Amino acid sequence: MINFNGKLQSSTSLFLNHENRGLRYGDALFETLRVVNSKVFFWEEHYLRLMASMRILRMEIPMAFTMEYLEKEILKTIEANALGNKAVRVRLSVYREPGGLYLPESRGVEYIVETKPLESPFYTLNAEEYGVELFKDHWVNSGLLSTLKTSSRLVNILAGIYAEENGYDNTLLLNEKKNVIEAINGNVFLVKGNTIKTPPVNDGCINGILRKQLTKIISKLEGYALEEASISPFELQKADELFITNVITGIRPVTRYRKKQFHTEVSRDLLGKLNLQVRLGG
Template identity: 60%
Template sequence: MVNYNGNLLEENTQFLDHQNRGLRYGDALFETMRMVNGKLFFWEDHYLRLMASMRILRMEIPMEFTMEFLESKIIETVDANQLTDNQARIRFSVFREKGGLYLPSTNDISYCIEALPLKNPFYVLSEGSYEVELFKDFYVNADMLSTIKTNNKIINVVGSIFAEENDYQNCLLLNGSKQVVEALNGNIFLVKNGVIKTPPLKDGCLNGIVRKKLIEILGKIEGYQFEEASISPFELQKADEIFITNSIVGIQPVTKYRKKEFGSTVAKELLGKLNASARLS
């Protein structure tokens, strides 16, 4: 079942057409969230990011779009898909109503909620091989639009195809200044001699929810120095650890980049703290 503007529809119901602005112009946003036993992980952060992103794109935010209202619609969708007592991947999409060319005829929006089952109730660390490479065919713009979750993800799509064709599990994206920005599906953290780094938003990385949570966690624990600073490709092979973060997987350690292999000691420690934070959110 899919929730379209508050109405539950069968998954194969046709409710979008060729005039949809998300299809035509990528005039859309989305949030991807994890829900376990009816509890949304980091819901307030996802909600606030969605509201801020809609303002940036000059979308009209409906009066009923409160945290409580949207959460109730997500729960309705999860219930309809019989995932209430399980774990689910939620995608909440918002797109401007059809009409106009580049200039829309309205800033009113519609929304769509999807729910799919997930295997694990909490974040777990993958122990398998996870090799990455740089994707250098196209670059991420170092601007505010790159920091929000719009439907304009063609770099991520083409990069994912490149990764599959070359037997990589993921690729790292660069901006126009040839700085490492993020992975295809999440933010990147680098560990070297007790220093943990992640690129700043000004470099064009996604303003990720788990990125934000790990920065908060690192500000409360001792033993590590945290830096929000640009990362050059040359730093990758010198790192002790590299890991990727997103709201569905949590933390994904990178095991290999070119000839360098990495451990996951810090990733394992942070994963436990991330799960604890998710339970309290």
């Protein structure tokens, strides 16, 4: 079952048409949520990011779009799929109402809630071999729009195809200044000594929810120094560790970049602290 504008429908039902603006123009946003035992992880942060993104895209925010309302609709959809006591991946998509060409006829929005079960209720560390490479065919322009989770993800799609065709598990995306900004599916953190570095949002990386949580955690730890600064591809060869973050997998260590092999000690340490924060309620 999916939730389309508050109404539960079969996932095989035909409820969208050719005028959908997300399909036509990528005029849509989405949030990917992790829900465990009907608790939405970092829900306030997701909600605030969605509201800020809708304002930036000049979408009209319905009066009903409160934190409480959207959370209720998310949990209703989870219950309809008999996943209330499970770990669940939720996609909340918001797109502008149909009509118009580049200039929309309406600023109003519609939404869809989709669910998919996850294997584990906890963030676990997968230390299996995981190799990455730079994706150089296209870059992400630094700027405000690149930080939003819009449905226009062509660079990510092409990077995923490139990774599959060339035997990599992921690729690292570059901006127009040739700095590393993120992976296909998450933010990037680089470890050198006791310094943990991640690209600043104004380099063009997604303003990730787990990125925000980890920067909070790291900034409070005495053993590490956090640095938000541009990352050159040349720094990858000198790093001790490299890992990718998102709210679904948590922390995914990279083990190999070209001939460089990475450790996973810091990833393990931070993952334990992240799970503790989740158990304590954020």
